Amino acid sequence: MPGAVAVAEPSASVSSTRVNVVFITVVLGMLMAALDQTIVSTALPTIVADLGGSGHMAWVVTSYLLAEAVATALAGKFGDLFGRKLIFQISGFIFIVGSMVAGLAHGMGLLVVARAIQGIGAGGLMVTSMALIADVIPLRNRGKYQGALGAVFGVTTVVGPTLGGLFTDHASWRWCFYVNVPLAIIMIVAAARAIPSIKAAVRPVVDYAGIALVAVGVSCLILALEWGGQEYPWGSATILGLFAVSVVAIVAFVFVERRAAEPMLPMHLFRSNVFTVCAVLSFIVGFAMLGAMTYLPAYLQYVNGVTATASGVRTLPMVVGLFTTSIISGQVVGRTGKYKYFPVAGTAVMALGLFLMSTMGRTTGFWLQSLYMLILGLGIGLAMQVLTIVVQNTVPYHDLGTATSGVTFFRTLGSTFGTAIFGTLYTNQLAPNLREAMLRAPGAPPAAAQNPQLLHKLPSAQALPIIDAYAHTIEYVFRWVVPVAVVGFLVAWLLKQVPLRDSIRGEAADVGGGFSVPDSGDRILRLERSLAGVMNRMRADELPNPDLLGVAGSPLARDEAWAIRQVRMLERTRGTADVASVAKAHWMPPEVLEPVYDKVVRGGYVESDAGTLSLTGAGRTEYDRIRAAWRQWVCRHIDDWDSADPQDRAQLDQALDNIAAKLLDEVDQPHALRQPA
Secondary structure (H helix, E strand, O other): OOOOOOOOOOOOOOOHHHHHHHHHHHHHHHHHHHHHHHOOOOOHHHHHHHHOOHHHOOHHHHHHHHHHHHHHHHHHHHHHHHOHHHHHHHHHHHHHHHHHHHHHOOOHHHHHHHHHHHHHHHHHHHHHHHHHHHHHOOHHHHHHHHHHHHHHHHHHHHHHHHHHHHHHHHOOOOHHHHOHHHHHHHHHHHHHHHOOOOOOOOOOOOOHHHHHHHHHHHHHHHHHHHHEOOOEOOOOHHHHHHHHHHHHHHHHHHHHHOOOOOOOOOHHHHHOHHHHHHHHHHHHHHHHHHHHHHHHHHHHHHHOOOOHHHHHHOOHHHHHHHHHHHHHHHHHHHHHOOOOHHHHHHHHHHHHHHHHHOOOOOOOOHHHHHHHHHHHHHHHHHHHOOHHHHHHOOOOHHHHHHHHHHHHHHHHHHHHHHHHHHHHHHHHHHHHHHHHHHHOOOOOOHHHHHOHHHHOOOOHHHHHHHHHHHHHHHHHHHHHHHHHHHHHHHHHOOOOOOOOOHHHHHHHOOOHHHHOOOOOOOHHHHHHHHHHHHHHOOOHHHOOHHHHHHHHOOOOOHHHHHHHHHHHHHHHHHOOEOHHHHHHHOOOOHHHHHHHHHHHHHOOOEEEEOOEEEEOHHHHHHHHHHHHHHHHHHHHHOHHHOOOOHHHHHHHHHHHHHHHHHHHHHOOOOHHHHOOO
16 A cells, blocks of 8 residues: 555575575576667668568567566566566566577567567566565675676677677577577576575555556557558558557556556656656657667668678777766766766767767768767767666655656667657658669669668669668668757756765766666665665775674674574574574585574573574564664665655655664674684
8 A cells, every 4th residue: 555664575695605696697687688679780681681571670679678668667566476586587488488489580570579578578587687686685795796787787788789790790690589598598597596585575566557558558659650651651540540549548547647556657756857857868868879779780781881790899989988978977976966967968969979970971981980979979878877866866765666767667768769760760761762772773683772781792883872872861860860869958957956865876886877777666675775885885894793793782792693693584584493494595514503503592592492493582682782783874874865754754764674684684604603612
């Protein structure tokens, strides 16, 4: 029900070796899901030459992105309902099915369907990957793992075109999909063996109606934009009907969200200037980045005649620019707390880059092309990095998860619409341009106009008119997208500058954070992520472990405190505790732990009944005392989350209690356990 306080389960108690196995498994899932957003872009010209259906080229990308956006909204809730490990494995299996069907496809329609199946699996993999990090990685170490996982997402997203080109040139475009199958099988098997099964303590409410309505509304709108002027005239009943259904579904979505118990996208968020502006800018950044990355390889292959691999490599200046400004802007925002002018400058530079790319033609040289792509990348990086961080600093605690997910959702929608609109402009302009070019290229075989390799083997008199047709088409596409970036520039000026929370500012400097990785909507996990960033920046002697028992006023030794924590955690998660279960969780022989448990039993903190361990009253008192010390430490480092709303304050207080308990449970095994009792 609205306002219900969520109670998080404690993290699984696992050894450091097992943590690394889990992390590698999770990285595999994130890598595949992120890679397949862009890996097909350099393969698209070859796919079209092989399968035909150039009018459906954009759908190879948009079907994946749209299915991913919907799956992302559902997977987080399903993970809470059924366990994240299970959803992670099911998502991997769905991804395998989609990859196999895509690799075997012999028609563009089947390929589009297969890509949608892949997108469903990818959305589940991405969201559960981030949540599994929270389930398994100790909070004190989580910052570096989260940063690394975010960096994997960012790097694989932008280098996907180059890898797609390598597969296309040296094997087949089908290997862009087949390569996922062995990786996903390894991931599923490793997950079954290494990832612990954890469920949320509170069953979430899933906003099925809202998710269904937004999926229908967006799908119909994209179909109308894709089919308009190609499959059907713009004024046809089909196109007008799609637009009408889209409008009705989106209006109904707004109506449903205003009354949903736990809405996917709470409408009151749009009362915030910062959320609204950041959502619009996220949409525009996604629009420009994925649209450009999808169609630049087509320009390079058809106009310049380079291979699929070379077309991926030649888009790297955009990647370099994007990474450079993402890192610089993140560092500056993290240190100064000033962010407003980065989106302003970013959208301006982005508009300039798109305009310059609209001037590229058949005679544009390599270095000039690289400069234009670099400028576009610099602009995207400046605008993209800070948007999620800014939103997290302006919403109350109870909106933290939905606001963060909302901005990411708008960026994914922007990527979907960008690819679709780029595709509509491209296809609608290419058809008449090619018809005119074929009239000026007598004797040129029609197949050459669809295949860049065949095209550049023709005599110049036949090839040049067709090459110019592609060049003019790409120029036209980028020219029409410039106004979108200009709108972003104007909107960016409306963004208000607000003080950044100290516990959030550090996330701006995280390379991966700039790519808006799809994340769990759980507000406790989001707060934990902020705290993990704070702890990641601290020196070891700034963390309270060495002095925690003294601060708490506890008479326990470190080995005794650790032993009591393990019993308490197993009591909460499994109902009972014993030495064998503790030893198994830490991948160590029970004989190593028996002396310390004999010690706490003699001290009166733990009772042992036929091998079953339970805390005594004294043991619970010491546990609560140490947890209170952790709570005090946590509050000092995220005291900038204070809220005047009593309901919001109550939820935040419960979250702080949960985090304190989790930190207490996650304290590393002390060296005293390895010494004789």
